[in-house]
Amino acid sequence: MNMIEAINSAMDVALARDSNVTILGEDVGFFGGVFRATAGLQAKHGKTRVFDTPITECGIIGVAVGMAAYGLRPVPEIQFADYIYPALDQLVSEAARLRYRSAGEFPMPITVRSPFGGGIFGGQTHSQSPEGIFTHVSGLKTVVPSNPYDAKGLLLASIEDNDPTIFFEPKRIYNGPFDGHYDRPVSPWAKHEGSEVPEGYYTVPLGKAAIVRAGADVTILTYGTMVHVARAAVEELGVDAEVIDLRTLVPLDIETIEASVKKTGRCLIVHEATRTSGFGAELAAMVQERCFYHLEAPVERVTGFDTPYPHSLEWAYFPGPIRIGMALEKVMKD
Missing domain, CATH: 3.40.50.920 (Rossmann fold)
Known part of the structure; x- marks a missing residue:
C-alpha cells in the first residue's frame, strides 16, 4: 500500500471494529476526500458513520468535541493543515483540557487527521508544517508518520487512544515511495520495508x-x-x-x-x-x-x-x- 491506501485501510478497520468511530469533514463522504483518503468508506459504512460537513473548521472540531464527550470516537479531517487555525480555540481550550477539567469524567478520544507540509507546489496556503504549535499545548498528542506501515498502525493507535491526537500526514509521500531528492524520479531504493502493509488490524505504539x-x-x-x-x-x-x-x-x-x-x-x-x-x-x-x-x-x-x-x-x-x-x-x- 502507499500511504493514502494505508490510512484508508486504518479507518476502514476502525469503523468495522468499533461502532463509536465516526469520520467527518469537508468532502470526506461521497467524494472520498481531496486526496481520496476516505474513498469508499461512506458507501461501505453508511452516511451516519462517514459524513460531509460544511466548510467550517471550527464547527468540525467543535462538533467532534461534543461527539467525544458523548462517548463517540470522532476522526475529523481538516482538508489541509493550513486550514486548522480557525479550530485552534476548540482544540486548545476544549479538546486538550476537558479530560483534566472534568477530573477524567470526559475523555477526549478525537483524532484530527490533516495533510501537511510541502510536495504539491501549494505555496503558503497549502504547504505549512504547524506541528510546533500543537506540541506546545498540554493535553494534545502529535503524530507524524513517515511510511505506510507506520501510518496505518499509528492511526489505529491514535483512534483507540482516549486523548486528543493531531495526526499530520506528509502529503509529499502520500502516493508512493520517495528517495529524498527533488530533482530526479523516485528510485527503487525508496521501496523500503514500510511499503508492506497488512490488510487487517495492528497498531504501532504512540x-x-x-x-x-x-x-x-x-x-x-x-x-x-x-x-x-x-x-x-x-x-x-x-x-x-x-x-x-x-x-x-x-x-x-x-x-x-x-x-x-x-x-x-x-x-x-x-x-x-x-x-x-x-x-x-x-x-x-x-x-x-x-x-x-x-x-x-x-x-x-x-x-x-x-x-x-x-x-x-x-x-x-x-x-x-x-x-x-x-x-x-x-x-x-x-
Whole structure:
C-alpha cells in the first residue's frame, strides 16, 4: 500500500471494529476526500458513520468535541493543515483540557487527521508544517508518520487512544515511495520495508521512535518526509549516521534519543517547518540537557526558512540532501 491506501485501510478497520468511530469533514463522504483518503468508506459504512460537513473548521472540531464527550470516537479531517487555525480555540481550550477539567469524567478520544507540509507546489496556503504549535499545548498528542506501515498502525493507535491526537500526514509521500531528492524520479531504493502493509488490524505504539538506520558517528533526529531526505543525504556522503524517525512528537521517545546521542556524541536535527520556535529547538534543548557531557560538537539544525512558503521555489525551501550534507560536515569536523 502507499500511504493514502494505508490510512484508508486504518479507518476502514476502525469503523468495522468499533461502532463509536465516526469520520467527518469537508468532502470526506461521497467524494472520498481531496486526496481520496476516505474513498469508499461512506458507501461501505453508511452516511451516519462517514459524513460531509460544511466548510467550517471550527464547527468540525467543535462538533467532534461534543461527539467525544458523548462517548463517540470522532476522526475529523481538516482538508489541509493550513486550514486548522480557525479550530485552534476548540482544540486548545476544549479538546486538550476537558479530560483534566472534568477530573477524567470526559475523555477526549478525537483524532484530527490533516495533510501537511510541502510536495504539491501549494505555496503558503497549502504547504505549512504547524506541528510546533500543537506540541506546545498540554493535553494534545502529535503524530507524524513517515511510511505506510507506520501510518496505518499509528492511526489505529491514535483512534483507540482516549486523548486528543493531531495526526499530520506528509502529503509529499502520500502516493508512493520517495528517495529524498527533488530533482530526479523516485528510485527503487525508496521501496523500503514500510511499503508492506497488512490488510487487517495492528497498531504501532504512540511514543516509540524507530531507528531506521543504525550508525555510530552522528545521530539524526527527524520525522515525516524528512526521514527519506536524511537517509538520501547519509547514503550519498557515506556517513555512518544513526537516523531516528521520531514518529510521535508528543509523547516523545526521549530514551531512544538519549541512548543514541550518548553513543554517537553528535546530533543533527532535520525538519521541514520554519526554524524559529520549530520542534527542533525543543529537541536540541532536550539533547543538551541530557547529553551535554557526551557531545563532541554543538547540536545542528536543518529546517525550513523563516519566510512564507513559496510556490515556485518549494524545492529550495525544503531541506534537501545538499543542506543536510553541509550540516553533517559541520557537526562532524568539530
